Amino acid sequence: MSAVQPSRGAQDPAAAGGVYVSPIPVRRAHLGDAIVAEWTKIRSVRSTLWTLGGLIVAFLGTGLVIAWGVAVTSVERSSGTALSFGFFGALLGLICVMTLGVLTFSSEFSTGLIRTTLTACPSRARVLGAKAVVYFAVVFSLMLALTWSTAVLQIVILDARSPRPGEWISATLGVSLYMALLGVLSQALGALVKHAAGAITAMLGVVLLPLVLALFLISPLPKVSDVLLTYSIPSQLASFYPALGGFAGENGGSGPTGWTSLWILVGVTALAMGGAYAALERRDT
């Protein structure tokens, strides 16, 4: 093996004032560098393959099975559009999106890689930003492809009427944005909690607990139950689908639907990211 390499520093140490100067040009590092690096990271571990593969299988599979089931049993179709049947796949796929989101951070903490990362990039904001941008882009583009293709397949299988453009955009673009944001929220939680199991459990609690609580609170505290049901993440996600939009409406009356839900989640995610930044900045790693 190469024990001693010929000295590359062309400058004579004495001539350069005793300090080594690298022949590789130095430039300021920026967010773009961190994004490229993050992309290398996310594509080079198997957990990405497994969770995103799971997402594809869960989303497409559920969508097709439901469409097929409805077609076979020929239940009366409520609003005449097949778009709504995409919701169930999205709900299942959410688990994969959350898991990988949490893992992008918690795996750095559990392996100790975070120390290498923060030594190579001391700007915590840049590390956090790059992770969020890359994961958002990955989930968003994958979800866009999935929602689109599933919707087309379901419409073909069920021979349903073609949806209005607003419905179409809400059920594809809207759902993809919402899912990608939930992915980023999971990342923030992963950075805050550090521990994969803890963060995933917390994320599942955030998603499922309000809905479960609402069911048990209907009789003792109907008002609280209404609020929980309206603002629970599954109901918010459902509000992107035309036929399911009434689901939240029935119980919560004038609850937020569709794009309003998206803005709420943007706010929540921004808050969580702020918390994650503060934690990374202050904590010893």
Next chain:
Amino acid sequence: MGPEMIEAVRLTKRYGAKTAVDDLSFRVRPGLVTGFLGPNGSGKSTTMRMIVGLDRPTSGTVTVGGEPFRHTPNAPRTVGALLDAKAVHGGRSARNHLLSLAQLSGIPASRVEEVLGVVGLRDVAGKRSKGFSLGMGQRLGIAAALLGDPQVLLFDEPVNGLDPEGIYWVRTLMKRLAAEGRTVLVSSHLMSEMAVTADHLIVIGRGRLLADMSVRDFIARNSSDFARVRVADDDPGQRERLAAALGDAGGRTLSEPDGMLRVTGVPLPRISDLAHKDGIRLWELSPHHASLEEAYMRMTQSAVEHRSTDDELAGFEQEEQGPEPLVVPEVPQQGWYVPPADSRRDPRFAHGREPAAGAGEERDGAPGRAPESREDAR
């Protein structure tokens, strides 16, 4: 950029009630390998983590090239650090790990292959680092530190887990990096390694600075040389006579368990003269130069954090069926003699190697040789 590349000023770190680093000030200069020594838990790693901004000091500052590390515009181009060889994602290949680090600071991807070659991991670069041995992990960590071709290098226990060839390689690497005008700070527990690698030493104990000086000064100040004398065994009373004569000459003698005399305060030729005058035959008269390890042990004695006690196995002894007492051989320590003649024909000593002393014999595990604890490598 000042000539002092790393500068700590009154650096202090407390974890709750425990003070890990206590009012520590030092400078690490370019062009030298600076050894960073201290017992376990003395605050070496905490100090190194504070240098690269992973831990925030409770008070005080530490700067690299005059700036706090977190403010360096492109950190890996200024400071390369190996703090923990296990700080990698085991599921990622060595190549991808380094590639992501290179991209993080805009280093061309071709540099990854370069450093993989430097640390000798090119053959396994595509494999997931989960399967790496400790030594391979160290090499990967060193590759990551070298990636940015930085001016300042920090290595926390770099030879941990490396084979002798790897240790030699790290030693030459450190020296070369320093000779190129870089600032190299290395922590290690291996004193013999530090003695041949480092030019300068920073020694801490319980988080405080104990010494900041050249290796030579450190040894000179913290130890003393002595002579080892062995008188002929076949004439009892000679040893006592010599000890008395040396005492009269102003020397101090200390009797070692194996019959040797440890003499300080009398130069070697004078010992020989005194023995000759009294008609005492000497079988051995050798100078003993203090090693860095001895100097270090002496200095840090009071600062050791985790001291071991004898394993007494109290209460576990069985009265009747105790193991047979060890048979102590009559002449226990003969390690420096040439082994008996017939062992030369021993197949284990083939390959024309002289089976004479120390190292070769030890490697072959020749039986009947008592461990030589007092005979230092130096």
